[in-house]
Structures are given as C-alpha cells and as structure tokens.
Amino acid sequence: MDDQICVGAIAGAFGVHGxxxxxxxxxxxxxxxxxxPLSGDNGTSYDLEISREIKQGFSARLTGVRTKEQADALKGVRLYAPRDRLPSLPDDEYYHADLIGLSVFDTGGVELxxxxxxxxxxxxxxxEVIRPGESRTVLLPFTMACVPTVDLASGRLVADPPEGLLD
Incomplete structure (x- = not known):
C-alpha cells in the first residue's frame, strides 16, 4: 500500500442507526x-459523509453500513486515501507513512x-526508533533540533538526540 496514506480509523459504532x-x-x-472514497484495511471501499463533530472525532455515515452491528464490526478498521489525492507538503513536512522504516544515523554517521x-x-x-540488535525502542522528538535532516530519497534521517537519550 505504498501509494496509500492512512487518513483515519473507525473507532466503533455511534448510536443505533449505523x-x-x-x-x-x-x-x-x-x-x-x-x-x-477511502479504502479500508478490511478490503472494502467506503464513501463517507460526516454527520457531526463528537468527542475525539466525528460521527459519520459510510456506504453499506446501516446497522449498529455493522458499525461495531468495523471497529479498528483503518481508512486509506491514494497519495495522489492528498495535498503536496512543504519541504519541512512529511507524511508519517514516509518516515516509518527510515534508517536513523547520528551526526557522526553512526547508525542509531x-x-x-x-x-x-x-x-x-x-x-519510535528501534535500536540495532536490541528489542528496546527509544522515543526521539521529531523536531528540527533533534532531527535536522530527513532524506527520503536515500531512506535515512540524521538525528542529534538529547544527551542521555540513548544510554
């Protein structure tokens, strides 16, 4: 799904009418x-209409969903849009999907x-950076100070982590 970007997720049913x-x-x-239309990670495509804003999101109607039971069954389904339908980003902004999988190096070229x-x-x-040869992960702030360089073309980013973060 490299040409798809996750734009939302279904958190369950809202009300009793689907x-x-x-x-x-x-x-x-x-x-x-x-x-x-958005593609669900369940293999189904959905048109959607937002009904109203609710706490932590929206209530929405999806094509083909008419009952509370059908809506409940979709809990956890992630929704994707084709990358070409999404806006182009400025040079200093990135889609999360483009960052996942990048190699992280420190300013001296050592892989982190x-x-x-x-x-x-x-x-x-x-x-969330998984350390080489380890099962533990480290949370690195995604700021210009901590991550001065993102090079999507070469599949890497350069990090200058705060002192003590990787100890």
Whole structure:
C-alpha cells in the first residue's frame, strides 16, 4: 500500500442507526471527507459523509453500513486515501507513512536504529526508533533540533538526540 496514506480509523459504532465514530488523521480533520472514497484495511471501499463533530472525532455515515452491528464490526478498521489525492507538503513536512522504516544515523554517521512508528500524544510528534540488535525502542522528538535532516530519497534521517537519550 505504498501509494496509500492512512487518513483515519473507525473507532466503533455511534448510536443505533449505523453511524460510526471516526478518528481523522488529516491536518484539517474535516478534510477526510474530501478524500473519499477511502479504502479500508478490511478490503472494502467506503464513501463517507460526516454527520457531526463528537468527542475525539466525528460521527459519520459510510456506504453499506446501516446497522449498529455493522458499525461495531468495523471497529479498528483503518481508512486509506491514494497519495495522489492528498495535498503536496512543504519541504519541512512529511507524511508519517514516509518516515516509518527510515534508517536513523547520528551526526557522526553512526547508525542509531530504524523508525518503527510516528506517535503523537498531543504535544508534538515522536519517532519510535528501534535500536540495532536490541528489542528496546527509544522515543526521539521529531523536531528540527533533534532531527535536522530527513532524506527520503536515500531512506535515512540524521538525528542529534538529547544527551542521555540513548544510554
């Protein structure tokens, strides 16, 4: 799914008439509807109509979903849009999908690991980096100070981690 970007996820049913709770991962959360039809990781394509804003997302109607049971069955389904339908990003912004899998090197060229995930718990993005030959991961702040260089073409980024982070 390299040509697909995850733009949202279904968090379960909302109400009893087939609406779903929708989490949007787009910069403008309402823009998710503009990228429809969306492909679910369950192999189904959905048109969607946002009904209203609710706590932690939106309630939405999806094509083919008419009952609470059908909506409940979709809990956890991730929704993808083709990359070519999404806006181009400025030079200093990246889709999370493009960062996952990149090799991480320090400013001296020593490999620190590989990006396993991009997390955001409200303040800013964190790169979950798995260390080479280890099972532990390190959370690296994804800021210009900590990650001055991202080179998607070569599949790597350069990090200048805070002192003590990798000890």
């Amino acid at each position: 609406e779903v709770r929708l989490k949007s991962f787009t910069a403008d959360p309402l823009a998710i509807a503009e990228y429809a 690991g590989q990006v396993r995930a991009v997390l955001n718990h409200g303040a800013s993005d964190l790169l």
